[in-house]
Amino acid sequence: MCEFCASHGGKTRWYLNPENYSETLLEDKKRMKILYNISGYGIDYYLERTTRLGKLANLPVVGGVFRKIANWMSPGMHSGQVVTTEEAIKVLELADNVCILECMCRRLVHAEKKAVCINFGPIKELFEMLKPSERIEVRPIDEVQELVRECASQGLYHEVLWAKIPYPVVICNCQVEYCCAAKLRFLYNIQKSLVKGHFVSSVTKKCDGCEGESSPICVEKCPFKAMTYNAEEKRAIVNQQLCFGCGVCKNLCPKDAIALIPRESIPAIKHLW
Amino acid sequence: MILKLKIKIAKDKCKTPAECGKCLEICPTGVFFLRPRGKFNWKPEFQQTIKTISYELEPRFKELCNLCMECVEVCPLNAIIIKK
Numbered sequence: 001m002c003e004f005c006a007s008h009g010g011k012t013r014w015y016l017n018p019e020n021y022s023e024t025l026l027e028d029k030k031r032m033k034i035l036y037n038i039s040g041y042g043i044d045y046y047l048e049r050t051t052r053l054g055k056l057a058n059l060p061v062v063g064g065v066f067r068k069i070a071n072w073m074s075p076g077m078h079s080g081q082v083v084t085t086e087e088a089i090k091v092l093e094l095a096d097n098v099c100i101l102e103c104m105c106r107r108l109v110h111a112e113k114k115a116v117c118i119n120f121g122p123i124k125e126l127f128e129m130l131k132p133s134e135r136i137e138v139r140p141i142d143e144v145q146e147l148v149r150e151c152a153s154q155g156l157y158h159e160v161l162w163a164k165i166p167y168p169v170v171i172c173n174c175q176v177e178y179c180c181a182a183k184l185r186f187l188y189n190i191q192k193s194l195v196k197g198h199f200v201s202s203v204t205k206k207c208d209g210c211e212g213e214s215s216p217i218c219v220e221k222c223p224f225k226a227m228t229y230n231a232e233e234k235r236a237i238v239n240q241q242l243c244f245g246c247g248v249c250k251n252l253c254p255k256d257a258i259a260l261i262p263r264e265s266i267p268a269i270k271h272l273w
Numbered sequence: 274m275i276l277k278l279k280i281k282i283a284k285d286k287c288k289t290p291a292e293c294g295k296c297l298e299i300c301p302t303g304v305f306f307l308r309p310r311g312k313f314n315w316k317p318e319f320q321q322t323i324k325t326i327s328y329e330l331e332p333r334f335k336e337l338c339n340l341c342m343e344c345v346e347v348c349p350l351n352a353i354i355i356k357k
Contacts, residue, residue, distance in 0.1 A: 044326055044328075045309055045313040048306075048308055048309055051306070051334075052333075055333075107307075108306060108307050109297055109303050109305065109307070110291070110297035110298060110307060111297075111298075177303050178303070183334060187334060187337070
């Protein structure tokens with residue numbers, strides 16, 4: 001159980017708790033300010049500002065102080081946690097006002113435009129008010145869930161982002177090369193900008209190393225470089241210290257040889273988030 | 274060890290990076306970043322007055338650079354210089 005589930009989860013995880021989706025949480029002024037900034041005209045500036053401040057965490061002596069401040073601040077801002085495909089679909093069942101937007105992080109690095117940003121809550125109204133030129137798609141909920149499954153089959157991982165914990169606002173279908181939250185974590189060591197998920201993958205005995213291939217698909221597609229290939233035993237190995245529990249390897253495995261197990265069941269990595 | 278690089282972009286040459294975007298597309302590691310120009314006011318009234326955002330190119334994630342020099346070759350304006 002992560003720290004957010006302990007304080008906001010009730011009996012389940014914080015993003016599966018229906019209380020966290022209620023509209024009474026919008027009365028919080030700080031949360032409304034964040035929602036204004038992350039929607040409409042502010043989003044480009046918001047991403048720009050967070051990545052610029054992250055750079056301070058790499059300074060030689062005072063960097064540690066900035067890293068602590070950033071870790072302390074990010075639960076009150078807009079960052080997220082990795083979830084599996086099944087959990088992402090469950091989150092969409094709880095959410096209302098679902099709309100699909102073009103991915104913002106991909107725009108800032110000029111990648112291919114892709115409408116995979118699944119927003120819910122007040123974001124749709126705010127976008128219609130603040131940024132009418134933006135393309136907003138509204139689809140029935142089962143089609144949106146189908147989109148999540150399609151992204152999973154392409155090898156993208158999902159994350160649920162909060163606007164001030166515990167209010168979830170968006171499900172991203174991401175790739176490490178574009179995602180601003182992942183860049184903050186991997187370049188500047190700010191752990192709370194992208195928290196690890198509640199699962200880790202483990203390779204079962206079914207794995208035969210995808211015979212005849214030079215490198216198995218799970219090793220190739222793992223976004224966090226946690227999988228390696230043992231050529232002698234002909235099977236894939238997970239480095240569970242690096243695993244985020246996104247479930248990309250499980251979704252892509254042709255032999256169904258990878259299982260997702262809860263993080264709490266392994267004492268060595270229980271405290272790594 | 275991280276190489277100490279200097280990636281310079283001649284801003285007088287590179288004026289509309291969001292429309293061109295060749296360096297952003299070709300970079301295999303994603304060093305470049307489109308930075309929105311100018312200062313920004315966080316009040317919602319101010320946000321409604323902005324019609325379009327103009328961007329400028331910045332090597333924000335230069336720790337990722339692997340010195341393949343493809344951006345220098347592809348730039349039609351010769352605006353990118355990489356120094357050690």
